[in-house]
Amino acid sequence: MSAAFVSIAQVSKRFAPHLSLGDKLAAKLGGAVETRAVKAVTDVSLAIRRGETLGLVGESGCGKSTLGRLVAGITSPDAGVVELEGAPIRARGRKTTTRIQTVFQDPFASLDPRMRVGDTIAEGPLAHGLVPAGEGAKAFARRWLGTVGLEPDYVDRFPHQFSGGQRQRIAIARALAMKPDVLVCDEPVASLDVSIQAQIINLFLDLRRRLDLTMLFISHDLGVVRHLCDRVAVMYLGRIVEIGPTAELYGAPKHPYARALLEAVPKIEGGRAVFKPISGEIPSPLDPPPGCAFNPRCPLATDLCRAELPALRELAPDWRAACHYAR
Amino acid sequence: MAVTFLQPGSPTRRFLGDFRESWIATGALAVVVLIVLLAVFAPWITPQDPYDIANLSLADARRPPGFVGSEGYVHVLGTDAQGRDLLSAILFGLRISLEMGLAAGLFSFVLGASLGILAAYLGGRFETAIMRFVDLQLSFPAILLALVLVALLGQGKGQLIVALVAAQYAYFARTAFGAAATERRKDYVEAAAATPLSGRRIILRHLLPNALPPLIVVATVQVANAIALEATLSFLGLGLPETEPSLGMLIANGFQYMMNGRYWISVYPGIALIVLIVAINLVGDQIRDQLNPRLRR
Numbered sequence: 001m002s003a004a005f006v007s008i009a010q011v012s013k014r015f016a017p018h019l020s021l022g023d024k025l026a027a028k029l030g031g032a033v034e035t036r037a038v039k040a041v042t043d044v045s046l047a048i049r050r051g052e053t054l055g056l057v058g059e060s061g062c063g064k065s066t067l068g069r070l071v072a073g074i075t076s077p078d079a080g081v082v083e084l085e086g087a088p089i090r091a092r093g094r095k096t097t098t099r100i101q102t103v104f105q106d107p108f109a110s111l112d113p114r115m116r117v118g119d120t121i122a123e124g125p126l127a128h129g130l131v132p133a134g135e136g137a138k139a140f141a142r143r144w145l146g147t148v149g150l151e152p153d154y155v156d157r158f159p160h161q162f163s164g165g166q167r168q169r170i171a172i173a174r175a176l177a178m179k180p181d182v183l184v185c186d187e188p189v190a191s192l193d194v195s196i197q198a199q200i201i202n203l204f205l206d207l208r209r210r211l212d213l214t215m216l217f218i219s220h221d222l223g224v225v226r227h228l229c230d231r232v233a234v235m236y237l238g239r240i241v242e243i244g245p246t247a248e249l250y251g252a253p254k255h256p257y258a259r260a261l262l263e264a265v266p267k268i269e270g271g272r273a274v275f276k277p278i279s280g281e282i283p284s285p286l287d288p289p290p291g292c293a294f295n296p297r298c299p300l301a302t303d304l305c306r307a308e309l310p311a312l313r314e315l316a317p318d319w320r321a322a323c324h325y326a327r
Numbered sequence: 328m329a330v331t332f333l334q335p336g337s338p339t340r341r342f343l344g345d346f347r348e349s350w351i352a353t354g355a356l357a358v359v360v361l362i363v364l365l366a367v368f369a370p371w372i373t374p375q376d377p378y379d380i381a382n383l384s385l386a387d388a389r390r391p392p393g394f395v396g397s398e399g400y401v402h403v404l405g406t407d408a409q410g411r412d413l414l415s416a417i418l419f420g421l422r423i424s425l426e427m428g429l430a431a432g433l434f435s436f437v438l439g440a441s442l443g444i445l446a447a448y449l450g451g452r453f454e455t456a457i458m459r460f461v462d463l464q465l466s467f468p469a470i471l472l473a474l475v476l477v478a479l480l481g482q483g484k485g486q487l488i489v490a491l492v493a494a495q496y497a498y499f500a501r502t503a504f505g506a507a508a509t510e511r512r513k514d515y516v517e518a519a520a521a522t523p524l525s526g527r528r529i530i531l532r533h534l535l536p537n538a539l540p541p542l543i544v545v546a547t548v549q550v551a552n553a554i555a556l557e558a559t560l561s562f563l564g565l566g567l568p569e570t571e572p573s574l575g576m577l578i579a580n581g582f583q584y585m586m587n588g589r590y591w592i593s594v595y596p597g598i599a600l601i602v603l604i605v606a607i608n609l610v611g612d613q614i615r616d617q618l619n620p621r622l623r624r
Contacts, residue, residue: 074521095523102521109514114536123532124522171518178522 004047004083005214006071006100006182011080013041013066036286040066041077042238045312048182053208053215055229055246057222057261059282063238065186068218072102072184084182098128101180105187107167111159117170118142118155124178144173148203165196169203176207182214189224201228222265226250231318234258237285237293240312244319254321257294292323300325345617352613358606362599366421373415374400377572383409389589405591408580413591416577417599423573424600427484428554431491435553436546438492439499444534446500447507448526458504461497469494473556477565487566491553502545506538540618547611551604558600574600 014037019027027033040063048054048071058064069075071082073095082089089097104110111120118141125131131140142152148169159167168188175183185204189197201224208215219225225232226246233243234255242255253259260278280297283289292310295301304324312322347353365372375382375398387396387410394402396412404413442461446454464472476490510516511534519529560566561575562582569576574596581592 072521074517104514110518112515112533127524127528
């Protein structure tokens, strides 16, 4: 494996229900209280290489956002470690690096409604001494507004005076103003209109080239990921089931889930839109099935799949899948 | 720098415009401002300094409104049991009541908001400890707590403020916690933590400004409550010492004369107290309505 810029090693994250004293008592007495933890991310190892854009795809609830938050340093893993160039990104319960920044899904929630957008952009760099206070900070914020394609004179406006697409540009400017090496994008276009999505994706392409960014791009939109990413990782129920180069993986996915996911994308064939939905529901992450987590929905499942968890095996150069029968 | 917050279309400007649309609230605000001005300038506008022992005159005691006293001017609201001009005593009393109400409101605001926002930010054991204590205290009558504290600490302005703050900070803590806990879960706080920004900066620059609107509403109402609480304690003789006659004490002093027809000694200070408290509450109600997005047109 080539050198990892961001390394994610055997990372797991569980969410235990918050139990009050009364709940604990009720659970002890046999009441119907949910005490099991949700296993959002289980034993994930990944390497993101310098300068590449890694796509992370999967259904809602598969843990891709949680993995994104772990890579962004927002939460700490229960097990495992996330490192940037060999140094852990968190220490003593706090994020310690500014070299990884995040763009969130909903630009209506991710900007402080009571802060002028110029202050929002300059706040982080000011707090970390990257820009001088005063007029310097304002000029800095104006430059960044220009860089993301907004009018520099908007620095004194509040978020509510902008549209969704404009807000997402401001959120991108805030993240990039910290001069990060790595940008974690958690569904950054999912809440935008389709016409705006294209603009924001082109902005990402442009900025990635100009600023030499490494990106983790989380999305459930397979088309966007194909357009933007060098490699793709497919997640299912908290685990990576397949990871490989975008073009090859889209051409001939090896894991049955990746195949099903790609077939579920509506296609136009003979003038009619056709798509094949994946049968069944995603199992509860409270109680994942034994063996391969995809076995209840997999058309090829055998007794082996129901008994034994498949490991992520290298099947072709730089291409791995976690399926007993993938070749 | 220009006064940007008063630019057309700014939130502050819109807020003031909406406020002016309610004539009740505007009138109430005018009353509050008038009372505050009267209280502040009391030493210069009252005919008499009620604290000056030389002004005690038993010959003029308990005279009805409109009585022309031995010093030659009209006692518009009559005189009290010691022959002091009641209007002067009321204005000086308002001064003390407002002073206590504002001081108690300010200190409870600072203490309660700090605890509430800190509890919301830190969560976990700190949150449980603080908020359960606050809940416990809120289930206990404020007046009883204040009474116990005054009995323990003794009389005096400082002691009374401590008692009022102890009885009232919990309302601020509860409100601040609720507002800040809601904001805490929003993406922009997560974005600040992901930068990363220090906890102090997240609290002061993000959580506090966003939790402020409901706190301002509580602050107006709690100033009125502090004034009422102080009046109650003074009426019971447990508030301020005799040298600081607040409205509550004026009411108490006239109480014994109510039954023989000399109603004015108690009733006029009482009316002043009611007008002040109702006016502050009306202003607070209007602010609350305007800050509640669900009531927004």
